[in-house]
Amino acid sequence: MDISPPFGYRDVKALNRIDYVRFPAQGEVPPFVKDTAIVPLSIGEMVSASAHYPLVFVHDSLHDRVGLVAMLGLATGENLFYTASGWKTDAYQPAYIRRFPFCIAKVSASEQTDPNLLVCVEKDYVIGEARDGYRRLLDDDGKATQEWQKVETFLREYQADLERTSAFCKRLVELKLLDPLTATFTQADKKSWNVSGFLGINEGRLAQLGEETVMEWHRNGWLSRAYLHLFSLQRMQRLLHDKLGLSAAASEGLQRQD
Structure with a gap:
């Protein structure tokens, strides 16, 4: 029996x-969280998370699918x-972090994936x-x-929400609503750099969806979640503020590659 650990699990x-x-102690986070700039997010968390993080999409080349994540950093x-x-006490902590060390994982045997999911725990x-x-x-x-x-x-409620998230992301891909997203940051000293590798919803194409859709x-x-994503991109500036430790250090612009 082969169990595929989720992102970040060893x-x-x-x-x-x-x-x-x-169980993790008060304030303790999973080891992988300390050194990651993204964490998976579910569609049900978007309302709470959008007040704190830029919510963007990433392409998982290994499984050829798109997922929703919260940006935790700019590098x-x-x-x-x-x-x-x-974890910062004033920031929403994603459920992906709160469920650790538990998870629900896929199991395969003889190169066949079992459709049923298994409750698992990090061995450490x-x-x-x-x-x-x-x-x-037990x-x-x-x-x-x-x-x-x-x-x-x-765990089971969160897993169900992840499945709803997958359906949302799949529909975004089917309707070709996602574009590569680049954030350009310019510091007070005019030094600038880009953050890329993410996907964002094209607001123009979103507005052109047919009535039935x-x-x-x-x-x-x-629909509301799509606009929450667009709203959350304003949080890029908070990331820059936290990174530089300055109140008004830079300007920021978003670009989409059509």
Whole structure:
């Protein structure tokens, strides 16, 4: 059995009844978060996240699909929301981070992918015996504790939201609404640089959607999410402010490659 770990996870295993799991301490974040400039986001989080992050799309060449992410920094490996004391308290923390060390992963055997998903946990956070700081989540009969019931509900609801996000992204691709997105930053000393590698919705083509498609997008809640994405691009300036530590250090412009 081969389990494909999600982005950022190192090595995961199926959760079973003999496992004792260490939950992250207050303020602790997954190891990969400290050195990443993006984190996956679900469509249900866009309202909360848009107040803090630029929400953009990325192309996953490995799986040939588009995903939604929150930008955490302006350079590879740069996370401007992580500090020595943990995640910035005034910023929304994405569910992808909050679910760690748990996840729901795909399983394959004999080169065939199982359509069912499996609840997994990062191996570094699991031991097979009782120890301070570790919690057993299933009893000898495999019955879930109340604590685990809450975690499992969160994981499954989040997974369902990720599937809704995939449907949204797939429709954006089908309708050719995404363009390469480049942010150009100019500092007070006139030095400028570009941040690229992301995709953004073309507002002009979005406005030209047919009536039937607009109704479909209203029903699915996609139209409002599309404009939340466009609104969130204003947060690029906050990233620059945090990066430079200055209140009015630069100007910023967005360009799309048609």
